[in-house]
Amino acid sequence: MRWQWAGGAGRQTGRAAELGRRWAAGLLGSGVRRAVGVDLGAGSIKWVELVRRWGGGCSLAGLGRVEVPTGLMLDGPAEHLQAWMQLLQSLGLQRTVRTRAVAMALPASGVILRRTRFRAGLQADELAAYVEGEAAAWAPFPLESLALDFAVLGPAEGATGEVDVLMAAARQDRVQWRQTLAQAAGLKLTVIDTESNAAALALAHWRPPVQSGAPGLALALVDLGCNAVCLRVMVQGELLFERSEELAPQFAQAEHGQWPAHCLTIARCLQVFQAAQPGRGLLGLALAGEANGRPGLPDVLTRLTGLPAWWLDPFVNLLPCADAGPKPQAIQACAYVVACGLAWRALSP
Numbered sequence: 001m002r003w004q005w006a007g008g009a010g011r012q013t014g015r016a017a018e019l020g021r022r023w024a025a026g027l028l029g030s031g032v033r034r035a036v037g038v039d040l041g042a043g044s045i046k047w048v049e050l051v052r053r054w055g056g057g058c059s060l061a062g063l064g065r066v067e068v069p070t071g072l073m074l075d076g077p078a079e080h081l082q083a084w085m086q087l088l089q090s091l092g093l094q095r096t097v098r099t100r101a102v103a104m105a106l107p108a109s110g111v112i113l114r115r116t117r118f119r120a121g122l123q124a125d126e127l128a129a130y131v132e133g134e135a136a137a138w139a140p141f142p143l144e145s146l147a148l149d150f151a152v153l154g155p156a157e158g159a160t161g162e163v164d165v166l167m168a169a170a171r172q173d174r175v176q177w178r179q180t181l182a183q184a185a186g187l188k189l190t191v192i193d194t195e196s197n198a199a200a201l202a203l204a205h206w207r208p209p210v211q212s213g214a215p216g217l218a219l220a221l222v223d224l225g226c227n228a229v230c231l232r233v234m235v236q237g238e239l240l241f242e243r244s245e246e247l248a249p250q251f252a253q254a255e256h257g258q259w260p261a262h263c264l265t266i267a268r269c270l271q272v273f274q275a276a277q278p279g280r281g282l283l284g285l286a287l288a289g290e291a292n293g294r295p296g297l298p299d300v301l302t303r304l305t306g307l308p309a310w311w312l313d314p315f316v317n318l319l320p321c322a323d324a325g326p327k328p329q330a331i332q333a334c335a336y337v338v339a340c341g342l343a344w345r346a347l348s349p
Contacts, residue, residue: 033051033052033099034049034050034051034052034061034097034098034099034101035049035050035099035101035102035103035190035191035343035346035347036048036049036050036093036097036099036101036102036103036187036343036346037050037102037103037104037198037338037339037340037341037342037343037344037345037346038088038093038102038103038104038182038187038339038342039104039105039195039198039336039338039339039342040074040084040104040105040178040181041068041225041226041290041338042068042074042225042226042227043067043068043225043226043290044065044066044067044068044290044335045065045066045068045087045088045091046063046064046065046335046336046338046339047062047063047064047065047091047093047097047102047339048060048062048063048314048336048339048340048342048343049061049062049063049097049098049099049343050318050340050343050344050347051098051321052347057319058318058344058347059318059319059320059321059324060315060318060319060320060321060324060327061097061098061321061324062096062097062321062324062325063324063328063336063339064091064096065335065336066087066088066090066091068087069083072084075173075174075177081177081180081181084181085180085181085184085185088181088182088184088185089184089185091185093185093186093187094185094186094187100186100187100188101187101188101190101346102182102187102188102189102190102191102346103189103190103191103192103193103198103342103343103345103346104178104181104182104189104191104192104342105192105193105194105195105197105198105338105342106170106174106175106178106192106193106194106195107194107195108194108195108196108197108242110170110171110174110194111168111169111170111194112138112139112140112168112169112170113166113167113168114134114135114138114166114167114168115153115164115165115166115167116134116164116165116167117156117159117162117163117164117165118130118162118163118165119161119162119163120155120161120162120163121161127150127152127165128150131148131150131165131167132148134167135148135167135169139169141171145171145172145173146169146170146171146172147169147170147171147172147175147192148167148168148169149167149168149169150165150166150167150168151165151166151168152164152165153165153166170192175192178192190346191342191345191346193342193345195338196230196232196239196242197341197345198337198338198339198341198342198344198345199221199223199232199288199337199338199341200221200232200234200237200239200341201341201344201345202288202312202314202337202338202340202341202344203219203221203234203286203312203337203341204237205314205317205344206286206312206313206314206316206317207317208283208284208286208308208310209310210283210284210308217235217281217282217283218233218234218235218240218277218280218281218282218283219233219234219235219282219283219284219286220232220233220234220270220273220282220284220285220286220307221233221234221285221286221288221312222266222285222286222287222288222289222309223288223289223337224287224288224289224290224291225289225290226290227246227247228244228245228246228247229244229245229247229265229266229269230242230243230244231243231244231266231269231270231273233273233277233280233282240277240280241273241276241277243269243272243273245265245268245269247265263297263300263301263304264304266285266301266305267304267305270282270305270307282307283308284307284308284309284310285298285301285305285307285308285309285310286309286310286312287301287309287310287311287312287334288312288334288335288337288338289334289335289337290335291311291331291332291334291335295331297309298310298311310330311330311331311333311334312330312334312337313330313333313334314333314334314336314337314340314341315327315328315333315336315340316330316333
């Protein structure tokens, strides 16, 4: 599912209102020509800059990364925030990229989404008041501590005179943490999305290297984290299934010869999916995240699961700008899936 926000519709009280407007601000206009996606990963910070061409397509303007020391926590205490600031500053993005607008992400577990219906024709302030009333019933924190926003998705199916509305809430301090980080690097945070949405958006701009597939066939996106694996099954851009499993310590630090054991975690996630969706066919596995220099992983997974597997190269359909340098190989490019998806998100009209 793509997170599609309404133009300026979100409203909160006090400081949360200000953060909520900043949260969705990058999605409100169509005049953005450049955007940078910054992926704050547990093992590294990755960034991607995209530029929209006048013909309507996009080009790759630049990318980069810096490694993150072990033990440094996202959304951690002040001393950790200072370390993250120094890492982001070391990338020199204010000198490297040609825009200050950046998009960052929250983990999907840090965002609450709810879908509901309201009467059609409400003014923005009226709709915002209804959203606040709904959020007060399900939000696990007081409204003043949340960044809250919403999007009108369109007319409600089978309900005349009503519209479907997507509501989203995240802790204000997590939004503020990322805003502070961006400001310290001389950047302006214009979009916050979820990591899963960003990865799905990058997947939508990629095509698996197969000749054809049955209509409605699902595609599995495997996110290879430093200490966990996340399996997301997508059907025509919609999230059908999601499961994460932590890696055993010996798997997380596995050498090449132990890599097949690492793959068992992915196989277990697939078994859970097949039990939850019996009869649902899979086109294959798109691999994203940290490849760790193991080029044989797709072949091992194919033998283990019986499904074709490929590195998800988010740059495969992007032409590099003249000064962007050569594009990385797919096995390196797959680490930039979330960062590239965030840049796409910031460029969305």
